[in-house]
Amino acid sequence: MSTVLTPDDVGHLRTGAHFLACAIDPTAIHVYAGMIQETMQTRSVELITVDELAPEDLVVSVGMVTQGLFISDMPPVGDEFTGCIEAIETRLGRRVRAIYSLAAANINGIIPLMVGLQSSLPVIDSDPMGRVFPLISQTTLNIGGVAIAPIALMGATGERAVVEAGDPQRAETLVRALVTELGGWAATVMYPCSARQLAEHGVHGSISRMIRIGQILEAETSAESKFLSLSELLGVTRIARGRVSHIEGLSRPTDLGLPAQPSSVTLEDETTGQIIRMEIQNEILLVLVDGAVAAAVPDMVTLLNSEHGSVANLDDLRVGNVVDVLKLSAAPQWYSEAGLDLAEPAAFGIPLQHPRRHHG
Structure with missing residues (x-):
């Protein structure tokens, strides 16, 4: 069942994403939530389940990878993720049909909404972590043998790179080194796979779960x-x-x-x-x-x-x-x-x- 998300949903999602990763500095989540709510005045973002796609549709994960720089110190200008999606489409010679979050918590829990608004692509209510892990190799897609590459990155400097690496641990090392060179954070698009692979190996209901957590925590009830x-x-x-x-x-x-x-x-x-x-x-x-x-x-x-x-x-x-x-x-x-x-x-x-x- 696809749903058009509302600004209220974004507020709840922000709180739910924070709950599932209490260790982080929530500034970036608040900055992003505000930008998304603002953009929603003129555009809409659709949340879908992976089953609504054709089995062979190409889907990709979107997420920030940071190395020592808070995103709020140097916020993205806006075209980083769409640039990465285009790089993957060019590399694979196919159109991306939908996006999903790299992690279901923290800043990456909310980023797909922004990318959905920018690209007009639907956001899938699934992810490959079901929480947040620090390494891009720590995913259920990796457990299921789904390839991490090609990976597209674009950082604070506006430069772009595409990484081809068969081994997820090696991809991790290369991406970390690039993120440092690109200014401390990078927008990334990785784990390009079919909707069928995501359905088989992903964690499902992740965005709706964060929204529900936010509704509970923001309710006027006792602890x-x-x-x-x-x-x-x-x-x-x-x-x-x-x-x-x-x-x-x-x-x-x-x-x-x-x-x-x-x-x-x-x-x-x-x-x-x-x-x-x-x-x-x-x-x-x-x-x-x-x-x-x-x-x-x-x-x-x-x-x-x-x-x-x-x-x-x-x-x-x-x-x-x-x-x-x-x-x-x-x-x-x-x-x-x-x-x-x-x-x-x-x-x-x-x-x-x-x-x-x-x-x-």
């Missing part, structure tokens, strides 16, 4: 009632309600060229006195309760302000704050052997296997 609605919608569980007791930047180096400032946050559970420790690299990768693993990537962990039920940004956490530490499961593909190889803590340099490795 507890928001939590119950999120539990019903997403199977969210509460690991703890904790008071922040310690925040530190870790000395542990990040390898693999992971874009991250590792840090950790210690909290004390208000009721039980248990000690909660969160390990962070862009996202919350690991939560330990009295030393036992309570959540580990690819599980999603997010924080809500325990008083208002609004998203608590990691950047804004201060000693003494009380937050709810919430956990939700990632898409099922991530718990397969191949999925855990790509996205369990060990993939982020934390020498730990995901608990599901041992329990089938």
Whole structure:
């Protein structure tokens, strides 16, 4: 069922995208949401399911890849994504029929709407992560053997590149190097595939899910009632309600060229006195309760302000704050052997296997 999205939907989507990646600086999401709502006064964007396309239709992912530069420091001028789509069409000799998001959270959760408005292409309610991961190789399409290349990039400098790389990890290395050269961020179009491949290997309902999360979080209800609605919608569980007791930047180096400032946050559970420790690299990768693993990537962990039920940004956490530490499961593909190889803590340099490795 295709839907024409409204400015209200964009506001909810912004909040939902922030909820699923509480670690980020939300400025860029707000800037983008404002631009999209403004553009919607004269143009419309259509949200479709992947089943509405012909099986062999060409679809591509759109997303920002950043390397150390906040997008809000040097915003895109507008033609970056359409330029990348044209580059892929020229390279493949085929028209792109629809676009989908590279990730279902953070800035990339909302970018397809802007690109849909600019290109008049419909936006598919699917993505290849079902959350956000730092590496472009960490996708369910990669798990399913769908090629990442050709990849088109255009950055802050206005220069454009097309990368051909068979190996997703190698593509990751080349794209990161180019993004640095292109000024710190790049609009990218990658994973060109058929609608059938996306239907088979993607995560579905991602944009409508973020909109629904936003509706829940923006409702005039109590924090507890928001939590119950999120539990019903997403199977969210509460690991703890904790008071922040310690925040530190870790000395542990990040390898693999992971874009991250590792840090950790210690909290004390208000009721039980248990000690909660969160390990962070862009996202919350690991939560330990009295030393036992309570959540580990690819599980999603997010924080809500325990008083208002609004998203608590990691950047804004201060000693003494009380937050709810919430956990939700990632898409099922991530718990397969191949999925855990790509996205369990060990993939982020934390020498730990995901608990599901041992329990089938």
